[in-house]
Amino acid sequence: MTLKNQQLFWQQFRDNFVHVGAVLPSSPALGRASAFYLAQKQGPVRVLEAGAGTGAFTREIIPLLADGDSLDVVEINPHLTAYLHQRFQHEPQFKSSQGVKVHLVNADLLQFPFVGQYDYIIFSLPLTNFPPFLVQQFLELMMHHLKPNGVFSYVKYIFIGQVKYYASPNDTKANMDETRAIIQTFAQQYQFDRRVVMANVPPTWVHYWRK
């Protein structure tokens, strides 16, 4: 991970902490865990990466893709998208195999003009920073655009939520309870696996849902 990458991420966190939701880009270990089921893919697949940041997950996803696969990368922050665009142009890890279609889009996921459904959705938006109605919208949208049998993965930091909960006023606590209940309802229907990644700041759960 370069200093430029970390500095840019930190600046964007400082200027826009609700959307960015983390002080550092994720580790390679967390990227690999998020793409764990994608790594077992069979045949051509469509992949969506939601909330790419500086490309910590993207660089783990690209080498897994082969001729006939496609990847849509959606990032709301124009500075992070521009940085990621440079990485696609200059860094070997971001060079995809022949026949792989990669589409990097600077957009709000809620406004993205979706076409069809995906086999894999790798999602790292900071859900717990959003109000409950938005959490519901994001998750409904993602499950709607996931193919039957497709796999959705999302990350959830360990400890941070609990610390924030106990340090928050009652109205924030009520929102956090509501968000947890929304995620739990989806998880009860779809979750089939989860794994912990200690090699990340902070340590993180990766949850896997199948439609």
Ligand SMILES: C[S@@+](CC[C@H](N)C(=O)[O-])C[C@H]1O[C@@H](n2cnc3c(N)ncnc32)[C@H](O)[C@@H]1O
């Ligand atoms: C926690 S960071 C994860 C970044 C990267 N995947 C990583 O693991 O280092 C969340 C990312 O989601 C992006 N994001 C937040 N809300 C978004 C939205 N509505 N649409 C698209 N991207 C969004 C943020 O700008 C940020 O880059």
